[in-house]
Amino acid sequence: MLDNFFNPQTIAVIGASRTSGKVGHDILKNLIQYGYQGAIYPINPEAPEILGLKAYPSILDVPGQIGLAVIAVPPKSVLEVVVQCGNKGIDSAVIITAGFKESGLEGTKLEDELVRKAKESGVRFIGPNCLGIIDSHSRINASFAKGMPEKGNIGFFSQSGALGIAVLDLALSEGIGLSKFVSMGNKADISDEEIMLALSEDDNTKVILGYIEGIRDGKKFVEIASQVSKKKPLIILKSGITSSGIKAASSHTGALAGREISFDAAFKQSGVIRAQTVGELFNYALAFANQPLPQGPNVAIITNSGGPGILAADACDKLGLQLVPLHKDIVDKLRSFLPPYASFYNPVDILGDATAERYEKALYTVVQDDKVNAILVLLTPTAVVDVEGTAKVIANISHIIDKPVLTSFMGKKSVEAGTKILMKYNVPNYSYPEHAVSSLNTMFKYNLWIKKHEEVYPTFNNAREKVRDTFECLNNEKREHLRESEVYEVLDAYGFLQPKSLLARTPEEAVAAAKGIGYPVVMKILSPHVIHKSDIGGVRMNINSKKEVENAFFDITTRVRHVVPNAHINGVMIQEMISGGKEVIIGITKDAQFGHMVMFGLGGIYVEVLKDVSFRIVPLSKDDAHEMIRETKVFPLLRGVRGEAEADIEAIENSLLILSQMALDFPQIIEAEINPLLVKKRGEGVVAIDARFIIGGD
Amino acid sequence: MISLYVGSTSGYSGKSLVSMGIGLKMKRDGFKVGYFKPVGILPIKVENILTDKDAWFIYRVFELKDHLAEVCPVVLTQELTFKSYLKDVKGLIRKIEKSFNQLSQDKDIMVVGGSGSIYSWGALGISGLKVIKRLNLKALIVVKYEGEFGVDYILQAKKDLGNNFIGVIFNKVTHEFRQSIDDYIVPFLKRKGIDVMGILPHDSLVGSITVEELNEMLSGKVLCCHDRLNNLIERFLIGAMQVDRASEYFKMTKNNAVIVGGDRADIQLSAIESGTECLVLTGELYPSELIISRAEQKNIPIIVVRDDTYTIAKKVEKLSTRLRLRDKTKVARGTELVINNVNFSLLYKKLGI
Missing domain, CATH: 3.40.50.720 (NAD(P)-binding Rossmann-like Domain)
Incomplete structure (x- = not known):
């Protein structure tokens, strides 16, 4: 080619x-x-x-x-x-x-x-x-x-x-x-x-590096990058557009998406290794070009001083690499030749007076531990250390083993001769241990990517036909928003549970509806002129009596008439109040380059401040749905803290996959958002409390 | 008992201001003045009594003791709107008449405030015109002068009101339009037998809005300086220029609020330094901590709104036409305007006082 x-x-x-x-x-x-x-x-x-x-x-x-x-x-x-x-x-x-x-x-x-x-x-x-x-x-x-x-x-x-x-x-x-x-x-x-x-x-x-500023065809990029990255590591530095631009976002999902986010999602889904700086681009390239991939997350550190060893250990911990405890036999072997005040546990500290021979023996011993997947050798230029000799023994051992060995000979002038030798014999050396660790981590992640089983893309085929007319009607009428009743219909067709709700046009109807549904209820304004109901005080929660229903009806309708003069008011929606469970937000947005993306994040009013959200490009695989929940900070909350019951995470995953299907079924969706999606206890599912759809184009 | 209906040919012309000014002057002149608003369009509940926001405000300014429910007998709530359009609600005009008779019993003068134009809510059988005729009120028409075409409406009102019509007050007259009124309109109306009872100049303070009201109307979120929500805004500026031009532009106008995209930190800082009354950040984009802390130091509230700059500008444009008298300083200034610019001797003569 x-x-x-x-x-x-x-x-x-x-x-x-x-x-x-x-x-x-x-x-x-x-x-x-x-x-x-x-x-x-x-x-x-x-x-x-x-x-x-x-x-x-x-x-x-x-x-x-x-x-x-x-x-x-x-x-x-x-x-x-x-x-x-x-x-x-x-x-x-x-x-x-x-x-x-x-x-x-x-x-x-x-x-x-x-x-x-x-x-x-x-x-x-x-x-x-x-x-x-x-x-x-x-x-x-x-x-x-x-x-x-x-x-x-x-x-x-x-x-x-x-x-x-x-x-x-x-x-x-x-x-x-x-x-x-x-x-x-x-x-x-x-x-x-x-x-x-x-x-x-x-x-x-062996390794592909790229610097890109923009791409022409997002879908094509994802398709090709996925193929390529399965064969060879593909490391890309993408310069970002930091400003999100003055954009009238009509939903949380829209406000939170941005070009950076879409690139990030695209890279994750296509196995591209993203470098944030030119320095990282090189650091990663060196590791991939010269060393085999680690087959697991377990790292052993050999060092001649404590501080850098701890720095490296911290870096491992932060990125999710493990400092694996060495096998007893290995520790015993180390004990047999290291000075008694050395540290025989990982990180192995062979002390400031370490000679090249001691490095050699220690390294040779540690690599024999089956559980160790990668070795990081640190050296600080003490007065007695033989920089060149140490470099040579590391290079020699690195050549005969199939585990990656990365080094960090710290400093510059006094280690120069050693780093040259390391480079010559394909042992990547980094001036700072953190850089070595992040390179190792990238290799580990890449190994997971190439080992990943074939992606599964679940499909949900029965909904499209049921609501096709609804979407077509919308196109014909040149409307941008789905009406409340249409939203209900669409979500219902895709299998989302929703709270019972009834429209009330007068306080009397509201009281009757609330009685029929059962207290407590939620009351929401229903008006084609009002998209963000709670922004203008159009939502009341936890209404418990006839009197409260009447007052809420008056308050809500009055407020809307006041804030949005001449708004048409259909009435007030009386809704079953579902309590218990955790609020998350899920949605669809459309990126100019990559097409539809599905979003997951923390629900509630702080979503746009905390920006704890994740995105994936449609279509979503099962793994995508799985990972995007786990990469947010909401995840530990969903798993339950302090004895709380675990939330139905599988139901969220399923919901994300359904949204992916929805975007495929109806490409005219520009934005869709279920906010909040109430997640109940494991096995009890999710309920779509409120949702909105914006349609256009295509 | 003498009654004066303050109506207009269009909404938001300043009827409440004129009603209040005239009523207060009459009180000062020693009359026992009452206030009545047949149809309310801003529903509010005060101690569970349904009334109208403007009526409730004037009720307190006039220090009235009447039963509040009678002051505004018909309030257009969602419920009433729905029922009267779809089910035909009867007896509204009788209800108005009953309340008026009740209130006027112990008063020398009743000031009756219209809603919308004198033709509004004719569909429900309760237009100002109908109320005036039914209760046989003297009617004064307040006109927000925006050009010659307004004259036609005045002539029509005179024709429709007949003997009940006593004259016109022009309101919110900018100095540019003042010449047009003096040179053409007043002489013309005189020839047609219409008295101009007053010409109220445009006043930026009376036309101002508090940060709190603004935030409410724009459905925004206040990020800082919650104790400064009564700052009065008289003008709006849009921060969309090069930053080096911005600060001169902001400094040219006093008591302004600056509408700017949430991601334009440069313009935001410039507006804060120039001492704006309020920053309105559009696009639901939150500013950096740096901006917030600087605004706090300078006591400048920041509002974040969801809409884009254009939509907000449009809303603000509409806003200035539907301001309400709520603030004390504004009321004082408004009353002063009415007292100084209305020909009370003519008014009293026409009313037969």
Whole structure:
């Protein structure tokens, strides 16, 4: 896939220049300098020869076939050049030229035209407005970046050229090898997804790194990323849009969703490892590129000083990794050669006077513990420690075992010689133990992801037909909200239990209804002009007598007439008051990029302040529903605190899956929310107390 | 006993203000003044007696001792609305008449306050027009002057009211419109035999609203400075400009409230520093702690509302036309306006005092 980009027999540089410092010159120079073995054809209508190579006036003048065209001509000429490439039978091009979509309306039109022409001509391209591509194995450096990264197994694609340059430079100075580097530019043709797929099929690439700012097709991204991440770790740094924008949110669900949240959900569901910083991107990449995955959460720490050992232990605890107690035999063995005042338990403290030999013996002993899945070796540069020797013994042991070994040689200058050795022998080293632990944790989580059983997507097929007419009627009437009675009907069709309710248009009717339902009751205004009933005092709880019903009827209707003048009032809904149980909120929202998402969170009035919510993209698997409840802070409350009975968590999971089905059945739902959803004791189910639906589009 | 009906050709023209001002002046002049509101549209229960909010307020301003239930005999609750449209409720006008006769027994002058226009609730057989005719009241029409087209309504009212009609008071007249009234409208009405009894200028204090009322009308949540909810707001500003322009803009207007998106921390700070009376944050976006603590230091209440800025601006626009007299300072100023700008000798003459 995309073979001619990374393994072309010949390359033409269109717009090659004799002038040093020009992009068309630097690319040609990089190609020659870093040892590309195929033929290189500079294309320049005026120069007979550039950098010792025969130049041609046009691509059409080149004898024989060309595998890859690198285009660095002015924007207006790009279209013509692409057509020529098509005529010459070239199917792959890297368009370096800037001045397209990023430069305004004219540029956007030009880019659209470029896409069209390229398609007609049968030319696929990376860019425009990009830095170029690099393949360290086939020795292609078709970029104007300075330097060439060492051979390695990390594939990196970046939307930002500038970040690309910085990362290349960093990789070069740290001696981190890359397999491929692709600067994506405007992504007018070849997309992130295609590059991800290509890298996942590339034998030289073990880990895929990406920097993205935005994606074009959310669903496609999730689909491809899920495939790719099952094969290779896919680590992505996504720059966020922190401001949520001035948005009139008509429900909690809408207010709480945001682009960041949708990306987060998308990454979780597709097994993408999210790096929050460039530093993390590298830290994770190093671990994945060089070490096997830990098969469980159990970590053993070997250290020559107490403090860093405790820091690392704390970090493990925070992330959910376990400092496993070592087996008695292992402890006894450690006791046999360590000084008596060493610590034989995890973290194993082999003391400040530890020699390379002591490190070797300790490490060798600890790795034999079957329960230990990963080892973290810490070193502080005490006066007696042999940094290089220790690095060597760690490297040696790391090579013969199948458990990951990560190190943190703390400090900089006095450990430098050691860290170089570690890097050379593929043992990732981190300046701070926390970074090592978070990298280890990421590897552990990734291992869970690839081991995960096939996802199960439950379906609920019987509801759609029952309420299809309701939704269609809404479309015909161009209404945005479902009426109360329609909400009841829809929830009922999908199997949600709801409180008994009756509409009362006068106080007398209200009293009769309350009597019929049985006290206590809840009273709510029913008006097409009122969406947020409690905002305007349109809800009264715990009404216990005829007198209270009459008063509440007066208060509620008066308030609404006062606050929303001319509002039409259908009457007051008298509802069975269900008490006991815990309030949560579940909902559907629609993201511009990823489509429908299902939300779960803490119910009640504080939901928008505490923002204790989780989202998943539709369709939801059973695991998604399971995880999204557990990643909120509500979860321990649902499980019950201080002897409380456990809430019916399974019923919530089921409700989330039903909402997912609802979104699939009726894509016209923009927002839906059941708030509160009352969760009863385990086995007793949930009750949808109040809900609203907003419909539009599609 | 003499009775004066204060009506209008449209709602929210300032009838309550005029009723109150005239009534207080008459009290000062030594008359025994009563107040009656045939139809109430703001239901409220006071010690379990159903009445109207405005009527209850004027009842207290006039320091009346009458049985409250009689002061406003017909209150349009949801229940009455439903029943009268769908079931035909009879006897409302008789109820009004009975209460009026009851109240007027021991008074020199009865001030009768209309609701809406003199044509409102004709459907239920209780329009102002009908009440005026039935009880044979002298009627004064309050007009919120917003242009020449208002004159046609006055002529129509005169025609409909006949002998009961005694004159017009213009209210909320901006200085721009004042010339138009002086140059054209007063001479014109004179030719048509209509007396202009007063011209009340627009007053930003009388047209102001408290933070508390604002919060209620916008269904917001107050985040801080709960002890400052009686701050009076006279003008509204929208914070949607570049931040460097904002503070000059805010400082140009006194006693303002700033409506701004909840995520515009820069504008919010600028408004707080410029000393606004209240911040209205839209989009249900909560501000950072930094903003709240600064607002607390400067005693500026913050309201968070769910709607977007445009919707809130629209609501505020409507709000200014339906303000109610509740606040003491506003009442004092309003009364003063009426006393200083109404020709009482003419009014008394027309009433036959």
